[in-house]
Amino acid sequence: MPALLEARDLRAGYGPPDVLHGIDFTVEEGGVTALLGANGAGKTTTLRALCGMIRRSGRITLGGERIERAATEEIVRRGVGHVPDGRGTFLELSVEENLRLGAYTRRDRAGVAADMERMFGYFPRLQERLRQQAGTLSGGEQQMLAIARALLVKPRLLLLDEPSFGLAPLIVREIFHILRRINAEERTSILVVEQNASLALDLADHAFLLETGRIVVSGTASAIRQDETVRRSYLGY
Amino acid sequence: MNGLLHQISSGIASGAIYASVSLALVMIYQATHHVNFAQGEMATLSTFVALTLIHAGVPFWAAFVITVVLSFGLGVAVERVLMRPVMNAPVLTSVGVFIGLLLVINALDGWIFGFTIKAFPSPFHSAHPLLGGLVSPHELGETGLTVVVLLLVWAFFRFTPLGLAMRAAAHNPVSARLCGVNVSRMLGLGWGLAAAIGAAAGIMVAPVVFLDPNMMSGILLYAFAGALLGGVDNPFGAVIGGFIVGVLENIFGAYIVGTELKLTVALIIIVAVLLVKPTGLFGRAVQVRV
DSSP states (O other), X not given: OOEEEEEEEEEEESSSSOSEEEEEEEEETTOEEEEEEOTTSSHHHHHHHHTTSSEEEEXXXXXXXXXXXXXXXXXXXXXXXXXXXXXXXXXXXBHHHHHHHHTTTOOOHHHHHHHHHHHXXXXXXXXXXXXXXXXXXXXXXHHHHHHHHHHHTOOSEEEEEOTTTTOOHHHHXXXXXXXXXXXXXXXXXXXXXXXXXHHHXXXXXXXXXXXXXXXEEEEEHHHHHHOHHHIIIIIOO | OHHHHHHHHHHHHHHHHHHHHHHHHHHHHHHHSOOOTTHHHHHHHHHHHHHHHHHTTOOHHHHHHHHHHHHHHHXXXXXXXXXXXXXXXXXXXXXXXXXXXXXXXXXXXXXXXXXXXXXXXXXXXXXXXXXXXXXXXXXXXXXXXXXXXXXXXXXHHXXXXXXXXXXXXXXXXXXXXXXXXXXXXXXXXHHHHHHHHHHHHHHHHHHHHOBOTTHHHHHHHHHHHHHHHHOTTOXXXXXXXXXXXXXXXXXHHHHTSOGGGHHHHHHHHHHXXXXXXXXXXXXXXXXXXX
């Protein structure tokens, strides 16, 4: 499989010091890659660097085109949907308005309407709450809203920042089940950041492990799951 | 009784002006969390431009439209040239820029157009008393036009994709960017829109209060009171607050404190709101997580 996203010597940070110290990784077309690591390892920073939300250097290509100098909104237009840390809900706006914002860059009205319907297929609860203010949704519903909003961009690559964060186990299972369907049915490639490693490894085909801004292990998900030392020292189960 | 009704109706007329300026203040406050102290002076400058056009023979409504469009450009330029460089600077820096802008525009107005008080023509004439003599033709026309402007602004924000993107950029700029919204362009548009609304308000109020470089300073104070009363983060509340302040000001001026102390009413409202209900009538308390 060809690589959809490729990062080479990616360095990034919030102030002068680097949080990421030159990492290399790829996300394959149509695949699911998991980015694992402890608190503060640089997982969220990696996603933010890919989307141009923070200072970064190195080389990032999306489908062969360089994007490391592009502005965030430009990267989104080129096909990256980002479900950010903290879900990024527009709390004051209605659910419908949140979804319309997801499709903001698109001009194909019919396509948007069809995609909206498909989202309601994945997340029927969003349709029930369409007119409701998004701030009144539960955490799980807001996570679904964030995923639907990012998918309405019609992304080639979906970035997910801890989709399980703060949610009840049943909701987490539902969301990961839907993510699997989205990957299979929409052919959307996924890069998922997770603290819950076993959950992420079930979904992913490839994974890499970050430790204080460096990649320490990478490989196929099954190899990482079976690697005894990796499991003991990093994944904690 | 008729006297009271008269006070209320002319309070609504001046309230419409306060509501417009309140809305302009709140729009910028929502997007930047700064209060544009120069909002009034920018409107005064626009009104001078309109008067110059009218004196040059341009018909009133053409001058109105040209001025509103030019003011939009002025607002965009102020954001781009003055505000963007200090976007991430501490609050006091922005306050300094706003106050500097206020003084510069005020002095420019006097320098270019003179400090003398000038009459401003009203486009609304009628030989007959309206609504049983309760309101003057200008009051009625001015209120009507202001309400139309406010409705247009509301419809723009409520029903157009661009309006939605501007609201999104104001509420949550990070998420807006992740939806592909160009947030800095939205900020410029917001400034332009606020300046345009201010210009319309300035032109509508000038026939009543007459035009001089300090025309808007009192009005800005009432607009602050209106914005605070309605909730400084709520455009709808700001508009309602503006109308309430207009009516209260008139009633207090006529029956309680006298016209000389009218401006005190605005200050009392500001202090009272901050003491009793800092979020205003329609505002929400902001919780900051630390």
